[in-house]
Amino acid sequence: MAGSLLFPAELAESFAKIAEFIICFPLDYMRFLREKTSEFQPILLFPIIENIFKTIYFKNIYLCPMAKPRTIFFCSNCGASAPKWLGKCPHCGEWNTYQEELIQKETAAEEKRRSWAPAGKKEQVKAVPLREVQTGKTIRMETPDQELNRVLGGGIVPGSLVLMGGQPGIGKSTLLLQVAMQLPAKVLYVSGEESEEQIKMRADRVADFRSDCYILTETNTTKILQQAQDLQPELLIIDSIQTMSTPHLDSAPGGIAQVRECAGEFLRFAKETNIPILLIGHINKEGDIAGPKLLEHIVDCVLQFEGDRHNTYRILRTLKNRFGSTDEMGIYEMQSIGLRQVSNPSELLLSQKDEELSGCAVAATMEGMRPMLIETQALVSKAVFGTPQRSATGFDMRRLSMLLAVLEKRCGYFFSINDVFLNIAGGIRVEDPGIDLAIVASLISSLTDVGIPSDVCFAGEVGLSGEIRAVQRVEQRITEADRLGFKSIYVSKYGMKGIDTSRFNIRIHTIGKVEELKRALFV
């Protein structure tokens, strides 16, 4: 926005030649605008503009009365709007989420509605009989990144709009720059955050070029889409949606109205040109994608890039996918040269140890279609204060409380006077209920100080009455444990129907209740 000037509408035309951007507003709103725009406006300009306004104020107000800029209040959680400020959002029920934003529609509405479709291909609206619709015609673009392909359900679908969310600094830009550079196709990488030099420096560090990668540093969506239309890339990457702004709205970039409008423009471009777009979106401190929930409804696919900044592992999860399953997961390892795909997570997530340690148990879990062996660690120690502490990393706290209650009630182990700490190795968050049995085993092991042999693993869900429930894809879990050299596995006796156990080298123990686990390992 350097070189921007602020003028009333009538003067705008004459100044259009010298100013890069022109924002029109009636003078009453000057103070308001100044507050709103001072974040990104060169402050030095203001005294000059103010002086100009003082001299032309009266002339101007009589000559050209302008419409008042319209401000709307948006809920920062769900994107609902209201003409007045509201304490509680009537749509999502959140408190104190309404924020004021300046909305001023572009006068040339037809300019906004311009079509991005190729010249020869005019928009045709025609209903098609369902039985004549051909399936299996979608050819996905496979990226060299197998983990990304997996979470997208087999590759990038042409014309799709994909949102990748994640906390700042976690490696979203690095990941997508790697994809941009290694994809054997023409890619346009648009950055609103970094300069060309910064991107080049990062690019030199992370990967070797294989693609025809173009870099554009721009935040104006119209200019970006114009450039994309001229260049005709096979993939467009936008870093990030929060820095983009459309000239059709006057509100500040990163605001709800802007984010929503820009996403809508990118969606329309993707659908009309069939060029897939990957958007990077930042996550706010509550863990939601900053901007309205509405953004999640606009895009075809929402990916979340998670992990601790201090941990080397990063996880890419699917939260929404119109073209595939949502329970897939990709794992990366952050290295100095960029993100490396982890194709065999089990071998990495198991700590290599020979001695038996109390409080450690290995779970055979499934993440999507992929079996994964993860180590769970529990520490049960005498509570120093009256109220014992409960802490869980990578596991749901309420579920931990439930498992502790089951152990108290069914097995007679008392945790109520102890602090309980639970940790899942690698900083990974596990949602598969099949991890329950391993957690129960590690809790008992730590409480009784009896170690579990390191070649034993577990797969089973624990119910409220202490029963061990069957888990899905138990055969795949056993196969993975067998492949990794485990000697025995504990599974639910209810899920073994029709499974040929003779083909495994691993010894399969089937149990039906938590008490049986206690008898088998801890007595």
Ligand SMILES: [Zn+2]
């Ligand atoms: Zn709301």
